[in-house]
Amino acid sequence: MQVIAPAGMELEPLTVRECECLRELAQGERPQRIAATLGIAPITVDFHIRNARRKLGARTREHAIAIALSHGLLSKVSLNTCLKLKTAV
Template sequence: MHQNAAVAASPSGPVAPPPPPRLTPRERQCLSLLGQGLLNKAIAHELGIARVTVDVHIASARRRLGARTREQALVKALRLDLIEVP
């Protein structure tokens, strides 16, 4: 038997993909504004929070999404339909 055929023929049936990661509303807002081209200082001003708080929200979103960079987090969030960018 071919090795790949053994992997595909799982007795428990097809394996469902894991659910998309959950982001907090503030993490989604920060990523959405990042997607509009705003820098952290402008995101902070827009949301009425400290810039360091924006840093924390974006870093948390990166961890939840398994992204190494903020840009990668933005792309993953868009692809998973977790945020919208006008």
């Protein structure tokens, strides 16, 4: 099953931090652990995840992960792609 953003919606570019937080979340990490890994506060992790959800048009964290995965945004190699994302879904 392919999960995509609403039809015709153009995705706003994600920051590298937003992609990093989503990637860690997708690997099963909790915000506290993500914060420790990235050297930021847990509330900042939540902030980045909320922003990523909004930019991707996702209803939940899981939905945001699915959209990001379907666009190949969560691999370490693709973190630079996050800033360049501007494609119609």
